[in-house]
Amino acid sequence: MSDIRIRLMKSVVGAAEAAAVARVIEDGYLGMGSEVQAFEQDLSAFLGHERQVMAVSTCTAALHLALQACDIGPGDEVLCPTFTYVATFQAISASGATPVPCDVRADTGWLDVEDAAARVTPRTKAIMPVHYAGGIGDLDAVDALARRHSLRVIEDAAQAFGSSYHGELIGARGDIVCLSFDGVKNITSGEGGAVVTADPIIAERVRDARLLGVQKDTDKRYSGERSWEFDVVDQGWRFHMSNLLAAVGRVQLRRFEGEFKPRRIAIASRYARLVGATPGVRTLRQEYGPVVPFCFPVFIGGGKRDLVRDALAAEGIETGIGYKPNHLLTKYGGGAIRLPVAEQLYEEVLTLPLHPALTDAEQDTVVAALSRALERFPARERMHADVD
Numbered sequence: 001m002s003d004i005r006i007r008l009m010k011s012v013v014g015a016a017e018a019a020a021v022a023r024v025i026e027d028g029y030l031g032m033g034s035e036v037q038a039f040e041q042d043l044s045a046f047l048g049h050e051r052q053v054m055a056v057s058t059c060t061a062a063l064h065l066a067l068q069a070c071d072i073g074p075g076d077e078v079l080c081p082t083f084t085y086v087a088t089f090q091a092i093s094a095s096g097a098t099p100v101p102c103d104v105r106a107d108t109g110w111l112d113v114e115d116a117a118a119r120v121t122p123r124t125k126a127i128m129p130v131h132y133a134g135g136i137g138d139l140d141a142v143d144a145l146a147r148r149h150s151l152r153v154i155e156d157a158a159q160a161f162g163s164s165y166h167g168e169l170i171g172a173r174g175d176i177v178c179l180s181f182d183g184v185k186n187i188t189s190g191e192g193g194a195v196v197t198a199d200p201i202i203a204e205r206v207r208d209a210r211l212l213g214v215q216k217d218t219d220k221r222y223s224g225e226r227s228w229e230f231d232v233v234d235q236g237w238r239f240h241m242s243n244l245l246a247a248v249g250r251v252q253l254r255r256f257e258g259e260f261k262p263r264r265i266a267i268a269s270r271y272a273r274l275v276g277a278t279p280g281v282r283t284l285r286q287e288y289g290p291v292v293p294f295c296f297p298v299f300i301g302g303g304k305r306d307l308v309r310d311a312l313a314a315e316g317i318e319t320g321i322g323y324k325p326n327h328l329l330t331k332y333g334g335g336a337i338r339l340p341v342a343e344q345l346y347e348e349v350l351t352l353p354l355h356p357a358l359t360d361a362e363q364d365t366v367v368a369a370l371s372r373a374l375e376r377f378p379a380r381e382r383m384h385a386d387v388d
């Protein structure tokens with residue numbers, strides 16, 4: 001395999017982030033303090049001031065804290081799509097609850113809400129839709145299902161920072177929304193995440209639980225103090241964010257509207273136009289603009305995906321397979337049930353390079369290599385019927 005020339009994903013950071021980090025170092029306190037508070041304020045200004053934002057160490061931690069704040073744990077079930085990164089499932093099992101894998105829709109890769117509805121039991125306590133590739137499915141139907149069965153809705157919005165639904169930003173609406181600022185997401189703080197909610201009880205429980213359950217420790221840290229006399233009533237974790245990372249996140253948030261968002265939308269729209277016309281490839285049904293894409297998956301049928309992936313790798317183009325359905329993993333059932341749409345997407349999916357620093361010329365190289373590979377491997381025996 002040749003060296004990677006075109007990366008699948010990467011952090012796009014530079015002098016402004018470096019200066020922000022240097023400023024925190026000069027200030028002399030790298031842990032959780034006023035910079036984290038400022039990042040939370042910037043995020044709630046971006047999302048709407050009635051939303052409370054709790055910055056944490058990762059989105060996985062955010063999902064875990066959100067579940068715990070809802071008193072969801074052992075014996076409880078949480079509905080979620082199987083076609084997601086394993087973080088969604090690990091966060092649920094970390095809380096002690098059982099993730100219930102549901103199938104997804106072939107056209108969007110998003111939760112099949114009817115399939116989820118059929119899996120509701122008396123133990124179901126929450127539903128966790130995942131905004132695959134930044135796309136938003138039928139959140140209204142999720143809310144309706146949740147109302148019918150008194151479920152909490154915890155959105156795994158790790159891939160959807162900046163996307164919107166019915167004109168409202170993801171995070172600006174909904175029960176509880178979890179964001180990711182990991183190194184390759186739509187904005188990054190190095191590693192990081194946030195819980196966003198308008199529910200003051202959930203907000204307070206998340207604030208305490210991210211700091212070992214020490215009550216009101218957040219207030220102390222934001223005024224540069226420590227708690228010495230305190231009470232703890234719940235299990236807590238070391239899931240808070242540091243000033244160092246918050247400084248990076250604040251710069252990234254300022255760059256989002258003018259730089260990252262338009263570039264991601266432009267790249268995905270161009271892929272949709274160029275690749276969408278190529279025979280043998282299917283793309284997601286997605287409206288870029290409202291959708292700020294995290295990745296660009298294509299679906300290649302006829303058992304050819306791996307051949308195409310190898311051909312691109314030989315030209316130095318890195319691609320991904322997102323995702324192996326979680327119900328196939330040993331910890332989550334080892335394939336004891338069948339979720340046919342997700343399983344087929346897994347066989348066909350190939351994610352193409354997408355990050356704000358990708359140039360048009362690099363994108364042309366990817367598209368040309370993809371069509372060459374598809375011509376080189378003509379449709380063989382169909383191993384699986386193509387998805388409509």
Ligand SMILES: *Cc1c(COP(=O)(O)O)cnc(C)c1O
Nearest residue numbers: 058059060085087158180182193
């Ligand atoms: C990246 C990702 C996560 C985890 O985010 P971290 O901040 O890395 O913990 C969770 N869910 C999905 C769908 C993701 O893509």
